Structure formats: structure tokens, C-alpha cells
């Protein structure tokens with residue numbers, strides 16, 4: 001017998017960078033998911049097998065032994081082992097587990113891949129040991145894994161991967177969950193350039209400290225835009241949403257977090273009729289998103305690929321973490 005859990009990735013619609021200082025960030029869960037299958041072992045080890053993330057290896061008393069993996073992803077591996085141990089400690093279980101990790105979410109480009117994998121791991125291990133974990137508990141325990149990867153994350157990524165839907169996050173106010181009535185399609189354009197969120201946030205701080213009289217009002221405008229954007233999203237006003245995405249991209253460029261590759265994909269999408277297009281997440285590489293009417297989506301995807309980007313069509317999803325038991329013989 002084994003247990004399987006899946007959890008969604010995310011995009012940031014508005015508020016990246018400004019949320020560090022002021023106002024809300026608006027996060028949307030998307031229907032690209034990570035899947036983790038957990039099964040029991042005869043020994044006390046944790047074995048993680050992840051073709052998609054490019055590694056597999058054992059954890060034994062905190063020691064890690066790589067079996068395969070060209071790229072060293074120690075922290076990601078450790079995060080899953082930590083989440084697994086936290087679940088077992090919570091349930092009072094002392095056992096070994098095999099984790100098979102599969103993900104349709106590209107890594108390290110701001111789409112919430114690590115949070116989705118951590119949440120799915122936590123939920124799968126909980127289900128394996130009949131833990132009946134609530135969503136709140138899954139989010140809380142998976143956050144322990146996220147901390148291994150990101151140091152001091154806001155908690156927004158593991159929350160959106162747990163609950164799905166829309167989330168408003170503001171420092172000091174925390175998270176508020178919202179639901180979207182209608183499906184909303186986006187095209188994601190991935191520059192495939194990995195970047196560090198930490199370095200991008202630091203770069204904005206340096207610019208802001210040197211030019212507060214200019215950068216502070218930009219941050220202030222982005223904070224207001226983010227709240228206005230949430231209102232437009234909840235009303236389903238696509239045209240206003242598109243306008244605000246375009247303006248937001250300009251402001252993010254002004255604070256130095258866009259790149260020529262991101263700009264290329266943004267303009268390629270707009271040329272094919274996107275209502276709005278902007279970078280999403282920390283910038284410096286990673287991804288952009290475009291909102292469009294259904295009939296333009298295919299051409300936007302083509303133009304992103306023609307501009308050397310990887311394109312993905314996604315829908316906002318209300319479906320958060322999902323868990324099921326797999327009896328022997330099932331798949």
C-alpha cells in the first residue's frame with residue numbers, strides 16, 4: 001500500500017517586490033502540479049527518487065547519500081526529508097519511507113515548485129500513516145521543509161500549494177484566501193534562466209536606498225496597483241486586469257528586475273493580442289505571464305516559443321492539495 005498526493009504550482013499576478021515593503025501580493029494557484037507517492041520501507045531510511053528534479057538519494061540519520069543527480073540539490077532533498085520527519089514526529093511514527101517525486105512545474109523560475117513538492121510530500125506521508133492531517137497542519141508542517149530551502153520565506157507559497165485558489169498576502173496582515181468564480185487562462189513564458197529571489201530583492205533594496213525619492217513612490221504605486229488588480233480579478237474585468245499587468249511590468253522594469261529575455265517574451269505576447277503581459281515573481285530571469293482572450297492563446301504561445309521561451313498554458317485552479325491511498329496493483 002502507498003499514498004499519493006498532488007499540489008499545484010503558482011504565479012504571482014501582482015505585488016512582487018512591492019510586497020517586501022508595502023501592500024499586498026496576489027498569488028494564483030495554477031493547474032501544473034507536483035505529485036509525490038509515499039510507501040513504507042523495511043528500514044528507517046528515507047529514500048527520495050526524483051527523475052524530474054534530477055536527483056535520487058538516501059537520508060539516514062540526517063546524512064545524505066546521493067545515488068544519482070548531476071546537479072547537487074542538497075537543500076531540496078533535505079527539505080523533503082525534513083518535511084517527512086516532521087510528519088512522522090507529529091504522528092508518533094518511527095519508520096522508513098520511499099518518496100517518488102514527479103513534477104510538471106519547472107524548477108527555480110518562480111512557479112512555486114519547491115513548495116508544491118514539499119506540500120505533496122507532507123500530505124502523502126501523512127496519508128501513508130493514516131494521519132488525517134488537516135490542510136492547516138499540512139501547510140504548517142511543509143513550511144518546515146520550505147524554511148530549509150528559502151531561509152525565511154513568507155509562508156505564501158506553501159499556503160497557496162495547500163489551499164489552491166487565490167491568495168492575498170500582506171506583511172503584518174498575513175494571508176487571506178479568496179475564490180475565483182470563473183476559470184481564467186494564462187500563458188506562462190519561461191526564459192529558462194534560473195535566478196535567486198534573494199539576490200533580486202537585495203538589488204531592489206540597493207537601488208531604493210540610493211534613490212529613495214524616486215523608488216519609494218514607484219513601490220507605493222505598485223502597492224496600490226496590486227489592490228486595484230485584485231478588485232478587477234474578483235470582478236472578472238479582464239481588460240482592466242490586462243492594463244494593470246502592463247503597467248506593473250513597466251514599474252518592475254523601472255526598478256531593474258526585468259531582463260531583455262523577459263521583455264522579449266512580454267512584447268511577443270502583446271504583439272499577438274495579449275490583454276496584458278508582465279514578468280512574474282522575482283524577475284532577473286524566470287517567467288512572464290500573459291492574459292488573453294481564448295482565441296489568441298495559441299498564437300501567443302507560438303510567439304513565445306519563436307522568441308526562445310518555453311510556453312505553458314495554465315488555468316487558475318481552486319484545487320489545492322489532494323491525497324489518495326493506492327492499494328497494491330492500483331496506479
Ligand code: PMV
Pocket residue numbers: 012015016017018019020109110111112154197200201280281282283286
Ligand atoms: O519568484 P518568487 O516566487 O520567489 O517570488 C518572489 C516575490 C518577491 O516579492 C520578489 C520576494 C518576496 O519575498 O516577496
